[in-house]
Amino acid sequence: MNWQRKLAAGDVVLLDGGTGSELRRRGVPMSAAAWSGLAAHTHPEVLLRIHRDYIDAGADVIVANTFGCSRFVLEAAGFGERFEAINRRAVELAIEARRLSGKHSDAVAVAGSLSNLPPNMDVRQHPPPHRAATDLNEQAQLLAAAGVDIIALEMMQDTRHAALAMAAALATGLPVWLGVSARLRAPTRLTSFDFPHIDFADVLDALIPMRPDVVNVMHTELDAVAAAIDAVGERFAGPIGAYPEVPYQTTPIWRNDPAGTADEFAAQAEDWIAHGARLVGGCCGTTPRHIAALHNALRRVAHRSP
Numbered sequence: 001m002n003w004q005r006k007l008a009a010g011d012v013v014l015l016d017g018g019t020g021s022e023l024r025r026r027g028v029p030m031s032a033a034a035w036s037g038l039a040a041h042t043h044p045e046v047l048l049r050i051h052r053d054y055i056d057a058g059a060d061v062i063v064a065n066t067f068g069c070s071r072f073v074l075e076a077a078g079f080g081e082r083f084e085a086i087n088r089r090a091v092e093l094a095i096e097a098r099r100l101s102g103k104h105s106d107a108v109a110v111a112g113s114l115s116n117l118p119p120n121m122d123v124r125q126h127p128p129p130h131r132a133a134t135d136l137n138e139q140a141q142l143l144a145a146a147g148v149d150i151i152a153l154e155m156m157q158d159t160r161h162a163a164l165a166m167a168a169a170l171a172t173g174l175p176v177w178l179g180v181s182a183r184l185r186a187p188t189r190l191t192s193f194d195f196p197h198i199d200f201a202d203v204l205d206a207l208i209p210m211r212p213d214v215v216n217v218m219h220t221e222l223d224a225v226a227a228a229i230d231a232v233g234e235r236f237a238g239p240i241g242a243y244p245e246v247p248y249q250t251t252p253i254w255r256n257d258p259a260g261t262a263d264e265f266a267a268q269a270e271d272w273i274a275h276g277a278r279l280v281g282g283c284c285g286t287t288p289r290h291i292a293a294l295h296n297a298l299r300r301v302a303h304r305s306p
């Protein structure tokens with residue numbers, strides 16, 4: 001596919017931006033139990049539009065809205081019996097957006113998001129390992145059957161639960177993108193995003209030996225991205241990506257000047273690329289404007305290189 005050819009040719013692959021945060025920005029209420037996981041069922045037209053806007057902005061890969069769609073999360077949200085329908089619909093909407101955009105199926109890849117998000121975003125509600133493994137395998141196989149081109153693991157930030165998700169992704173036989181989330185706790189101390197007691201290095205050392213195809217530094221604050229890419233690069237010879245978040249919780253982006261914010265974001269991507277990133281995009285808080293700005297920035301980078 002296009003993203004694989006670009007990597008082989010030494011070009012930078014453009015990913016999409018935030019989907020859950022973008023649904024929220026466009027007025028879709030988030031579920032306390034499943035975050036944006038119900039949107040394919042409750043607001044399919046908004047989700048379709050978001051995917052189309054990211055493709056129009058130039059994304060080579062879009063991520064289906066299945067981050068909060070494991071059976072154990074949807075059950076907690078009261079939608080357990082719709083598990084299969086919601087996952088299938090989420091993938092269909094991404095594929096439909098590609099079709100409506102007029103792009104060849106080879107040009108824009110659809111990744112299925114797989115996370116170990118606990119119900120209600122509460123780590124005390126993680127299911128026991130055998131249940132988690134069963135449900136994550138079920139979801140990974142369903143995403144593959146629904147037609148995704150890639151399994152994108154997102155917010156892997158521990159060694160136990162993340163390893164179960166990773167095994168489920170690998171069992172599909174599809175390319176596996178390992179998405180890890182880091183936070184800078186001190187000038188040189190990287191931990192996982194949500195857990196101060198988990199060293200980022202330990203997460204990498206647990207998951208990278210399982211042999212993902214790509215490792216993405218994602219859902220990570222901008223100040224930690226370069227250090228996190230360096231930490232991945234010390235352990236992984238394959239392609240590294242970066243799709244950080246922007247501070248949308250404290251500074252709602254829609255109150256800022258979107259163009260200025262997007263251009264500032266895109267300017268930072270040159271630093272990620274200098275550190276070795278070969279795939280770039282955005283996570284929470286980024287919008288189609290951010291991806292369009294990245295698209296322009298990548299053109300400038302390509303022009304400068306010999």
Ligand SMILES: [Zn+2]
Nearest residue numbers: 219245283284
């Ligand atoms: Zn995010």
